[in-house]
Amino acid sequence: MDDRLRASNADRDRAAALLRDHFVAGRLTRDELDDRLAAALSAATFGDLHRALADLPGPGPALLHDSRLERGYRRLLALYPARYRRVHEQEMLAVLMTAAADGQDRPGLAEAADLIIGALRVRYQALRGGVPGWRGALALISAGTVLGLLASIPFASVSPPLQSATFHLVAAPSRSVYSWVNRHAYSDMIVGRRSEALFLSGPATVTSYPVLARAARTLSTGCVRKHSWGGCRPVKEPHMSVRALRRHIHVSLLPNHEIVIKAEASNRWADAKRTAAVVADSYIDYLSNKGPDGRHPALLYMSLAVARPRSTDVLETSALGALFGALLGYAIGAVALIPRRRRLRIA
Amino acid sequence: MSEASLREPTFLILTALAASAQHGYGIMTDVAEISGGRVRLRPGSLYAALNRLVMEGLVEFDREEIVGGRLRRYYRLTPSGGQRLAAEVDRLSRTTAVARRRLRLLSDPA
Numbered sequence: 290m291d292d293r294l295r296a297s298n299a300d301r302d303r304a305a306a307l308l309r310d311h312f313v314a315g316r317l318t319r320d321e322l323d324d325r326l327a328a329a330l331s332a333a334t335f336g337d338l339h340r341a342l343a344d345l346p347g348p349g350p351a352l353l354h355d356s357r358l359e360r361g362y363r364r365l366l367a368l369y370p371a372r373y374r375r376v377h378e379q380e381m382l383a384v385l386m387t388a389a390a391d392g393q394d395r396p397g398l399a400e401a402a403d404l405i406i407g408a409l410r411v412r413y414q415a416l417r418g419g420v421p422g423w424r425g426a427l428a429l430i431s432a433g434t435v436l437g438l439l440a441s442i443p444f445a446s447v448s449p450p451l452q453s454a455t456f457h458l459v460a461a462p463s464r465s466v467y468s469w470v471n472r473h474a475y476s477d478m479i480v481g482r483r484s485e486a487l488f489l490s491g492p493a494t495v496t497s498y499p500v501l502a503r504a505a506r507t508l509s510t511g512c513v514r515k516h517s518w519g520g521c522r523p524v525k526e527p528h529m530s531v532r533a534l535r536r537h538i539h540v541s542l543l544p545n546h547e548i549v550i551k552a553e554a555s556n557r558w559a560d561a562k563r564t565a566a567v568v569a570d571s572y573i574d575y576l577s578n579k580g581p582d583g584r585h586p587a588l589l590y591m592s593l594a595v596a597r598p599r600s601t602d603v604l605e606t607s608a609l610g611a612l613f614g615a616l617l618g619y620a621i622g623a624v625a626l627i628p629r630r631r632r633l634r635i636a
Numbered sequence: 637m638s639e640a641s642l643r644e645p646t647f648l649i650l651t652a653l654a655a656s657a658q659h660g661y662g663i664m665t666d667v668a669e670i671s672g673g674r675v676r677l678r679p680g681s682l683y684a685a686l687n688r689l690v691m692e693g694l695v696e697f698d699r700e701e702i703v704g705g706r707l708r709r710y711y712r713l714t715p716s717g718g719q720r721l722a723a724e725v726d727r728l729s730r731t732t733a734v735a736r737r738r739l740r741l742l743s744d745p746a
Contacts, residue, residue: 377683383706384660384679400678407680411687 292336297391304329304338311345358389361396368408370415430618437614495540495550495572501531504571508534508564538568642724648675649685650694650713650721657698657712660686686711694720 296304305326312322329341362385366378385400396404416428494500539551550572552565642650645667652658652666663686664677677685689695694717698710713721 373687377709379707380660380709381679381683383708384664384682386706387661388664388679400680403678403680405680407678407684410681410684414684414688414691 292334292339294335296332296335296338300335300338300392301330301332302392304332304341307342307345316345357394358396359386362386362404365396365401365404365408368405370408370412373411373415429621430615433614433616433618433621434611435614437610437612437617494575495568496535496538497575498531500568500572500575501534501538503574504564504568505531505534507567507571534564534568537564641727642720644671645675645677645681645685646689647721647724649677649682649689650717650724653695653711653713654718654721657710659701659708659710661708663711689717693717 308317308322308325308329311317312319317325325341329338332338332341359382362382363378366374366381369377385396412428412432537553539553541549541551550565550569552561552568648667648670649663651670652663658666660679660682664679664682667675667677667682686695690697690711693714695711696714698712700710701708
């Protein structure tokens, strides 16, 4: 940065902040700080600021300011084609830094969007301008793949064929409590002080009659008790018997002591989710009221998650989208590049 | 391609370069001024447009300068760029003349 350039208020503030840091670090006495602060705050140019910060280690005010912003811009400029960047990067950087607001230390959202779109446009222009043969085709195919992939994600997440919902119950909210629960409940089990531990009795207890009966009652008559995960809405499902419920519920115990409650509904994911939630709810309730010493509830810090079987659908749809995009890119490439080759042959 | 009308940012960039060569930031401020602050080009769209105009042969590099340790590259209109701008100005003025005539008929139907 040129020493003759004029400093802004933000530049002066930054220099003052740096001086205070150096005073705190013991590099300046009180008097020196006052003198230099006065010099920095009345500085007209970057030269004045540099003199105020003379013989102190670390970046100067301009450096500190520019490097972060400049790095941000450079990162965005990296999206441009290498050939274009070799010619234009310095020049664009100069324009960006000149246009940047006073004291700005990172590219704004609108600036980033503008540069990303600009990079795409320049890349597209490079293709139309005739990148030779197979490289152009390859670029089109890869662009098509990426676009197809991006375009397919909304479709995948909007209409996945969902008919089952899964609730995961873990015995503790954090790893430390979790391992504590494991250790203590296990040792209690071994020495016979506790007849039942959550993770060992999980699957059997979840499908036990009291739990399912309560869940069936909730599902048939409406909401008994509200929990934060909102599984319990006052809706009626008149034919939900314990036996029917048992058919819809699959409970498994993972090796990491996670209890997985999976519910199925014939057509709607929301129904499946509600069923799974009500069963989990009922199970927690059952365990809270159980326990000979009433100490069970203290251990039952349940963390609860609803898993929506989405990832595979997204993967499948996205792969299809990518394939489609690649084919489209190839088609465009074929149409766009063949005439050029013909023209070359004529010439 | 030369029959298609110019889009406004392109038109403004060519106009900014009509009188003299300018560097990127100069074009940005000039475009804002010509359009009365209505069109504010950002660097990304400016350079994409410049790249296209250079490829189409309407604009070319003029010279480079180093100011404050930073590179400034100046651009200028090529002869065909000047022709293109002149043709566009003609087309626009014909259209506006017609529009003006018809507006007069509207306000003065007698």
